[in-house]
Amino acid sequence: MTNVPVSVAVCGLGEWGPNLLRNLLQNELCHVTALCDRDKARATEYARIHNIKSVYDSVDHVALDPYVNAVILATPAGFHEEQVRTLLDAGKDVLVEKPLALTLDGARDLVKLARAKDRILMPGHTFLFNSVVRRVKRELNAGTLGKLNLILAQRMSLGRVREDCNALWNLAPHDISILLYWLDMMPVTVTARGIAFHEGYKQEDIALCILEFPGTIASVQVSWMNPVKVRQMTLVGSQRMLIYDDVSRDRPLTLYDQRIEEVPRVHGKGTMEEFELRARRGAETSITVEQREPLAEEVSHFLYCVDSREQPLCGGDQALRVMSVLEACQRSLRNGGQAMTPEPV
Ligand SMILES: NC(=O)c1ccc[n+]([C@@H]2O[C@H](COP(=O)([O-])OP(=O)(O)OC[C@H]3O[C@@H](n4cnc5c(N)ncnc54)[C@H](O)[C@@H]3O)[C@@H](O)[C@H]2O)c1
Structure with a gap:
């Protein structure tokens, strides 16, 4: 454990994303340094309220941000597979809201990629x-x-x-x-x-x-x-x-x-x-x-895994079993x- 706060971006600030954001802001294990939403005005407003430095309207731009170590994705399910792949490819650790992907093959590819890149990939199985x-x-x-x-x-x-x-x-x-x-x-x-x-x-x-x-x-x-x-x-x-x-x-x-x-x-x-x-x-x-x-526990577990490089309780094969x-x-x-x-x- 390094105990250095993880630099985090939150993508998707619709109905659910702000709950994740609130929990991250209250968690000492991280700093929220970037927000992203296709509706940039939404992300900008949250960034203004919480004094967050970077605002993006595309996950592709988050992937390029060198200050971001880990990304929390709360975008619609249909985007998950593509966005998780982009983020893993860029070397980010990812907590993605459920479902991980919309096909088992898609999920398998993501888990394989996370392993190959030695990244943390955790689906949001909040319960x-x-x-x-x-x-x-x-x-x-x-x-x-x-x-x-x-x-x-x-x-x-x-x-x-x-x-x-x-x-x-x-x-x-x-x-x-x-x-x-x-x-x-x-x-x-x-x-x-x-x-x-x-x-x-x-x-x-x-x-x-x-x-x-x-x-x-x-x-x-x-x-x-x-x-x-x-x-x-x-x-x-x-x-x-x-x-x-x-x-x-x-x-x-x-x-x-x-x-x-x-x-x-x-x-x-x-x-x-x-x-x-x-x-x-x-x-x-x-x-x-x-x-x-539960969301506070989920976020803490993810941040702990990012810091310790331990695999999450609900990642890898566990995630694939749910998908299967x-x-x-x-x-x-x-x-x-x-x-x-x-x-x-
Ligand atoms: N764990 C839980 O209990 C729980 C509860 C509710 C929702 N969820 C999950 O959270 C995710 C989001 O759900 P929601 O209800 O907040 O949806 P939502 O539609 O209210 O919000 C999605 C947000 O993502 C933004 N967005 C859409 N496409 C984007 C893109 N390509 N790039 C960046 N931003 C984009 C939208 O502008 C919107 O602000 C879903 O996967 C859903 O299953 C989980």
């Missing part, structure tokens, strides 16, 4: 830095739920409608990155259906995916056509159940001591036919988890819901 998501992982490792049978993931709200990718690529990277982190394995097959409701627009507004893991099944529902914001993951184990509700401020994680169990029928004689399945309802416990803003599952879902979506196997990475 891996969420303390509730990490707490769930600890509960799974401790066996609190018994055998994990099912995970239902829902990420739905009204808007924001994207034009360069569908709801699957826009929203599901989060759920898929969480699932792979929790389960620490790849699904064997995936099936997905999607619906593009608006004539003339080819992007699916809703995607419904089933991911079959050895011993566990997961469903992922994503939509930008839902009346209310839902970000919930339900985990059903043989012994207990958990609900992670990312929208709830006061109760993000609840453990349910309930299950379906096999019990002798009343008046039974003890033979197999004399058993039945019955719901056992038990206590409901809200688990308190101390939370820091996304792409398998996309193939299924475009083939009427046929089962697909994610490619090995």
Whole structure:
């Protein structure tokens, strides 16, 4: 570790970029020295407010800035692959918002290039830095739920409608990155259906995916056509159940001591036919988890990796595994819901 602040540029100051900028400005591990947005007036205004020296309207110009070591990209998904390549080629370390690219091959090329150039490349899988998501992982490792049978993931709200990718690529990277982190394995097959409701627009507004893991099944529902914001993951184990509700401020994680169990029928004689399945309802416990803003953790992790040259938790093969599952879902979506196997990475 050098502990010399990293010189950083932020590209894309639309809805999400300013959140990254705010966290970077509060982080002692870096100096923000440049801003970039195709809409230069936007970047100029943020630069004026925060007294940032250089302003650009193209990532190509950021790539040429010798004072910039690392770049945070929050531009639309359709630009990621090309812009990340330009920045890696120029020797910059890159934190790129999800999705890393819009094809698995594109992502593979980027990971290969980052390795060849010895650069840090990290996709913004923000939820891996969420303390509730990490707490769930600890509960799974401790066996609190018994055998994990099912995970239902829902990420739905009204808007924001994207034009360069569908709801699957826009929203599901989060759920898929969480699932792979929790389960620490790849699904064997995936099936997905999607619906593009608006004539003339080819992007699916809703995607419904089933991911079959050895011993566990997961469903992922994503939509930008839902009346209310839902970000919930339900985990059903043989012994207990958990609900992670990312929208709830006061109760993000609840453990349910309930299950379906096999019990002798009343008046039974003890033979197999004399058993039945019955719901056992038990206590409901809200688990308190101390939370820091996940984006602050994500940015700190990236800056730590830039300084120490350690590989990020969600870079390299981890990033490609998420892309591989996304792409398998996309193939299924475009083939009427046929089962697909994610490619090995
Ligand atoms: N991690 C998360 O939870 C999270 C949340 C929201 C968005 N995102 C991601 O952040 C990225 C940006 O999303 P957004 O909602 O801010 O989009 P946005 O459209 O609001 O903002 C994009 C910005 O990039 C600028 N831009 C467009 N093309 C450019 C180019 N070629 N070069 C430079 N600047 C360009 C636009 O002018 C705009 O200011 C997307 O990849 C999205 O998936 C992540």
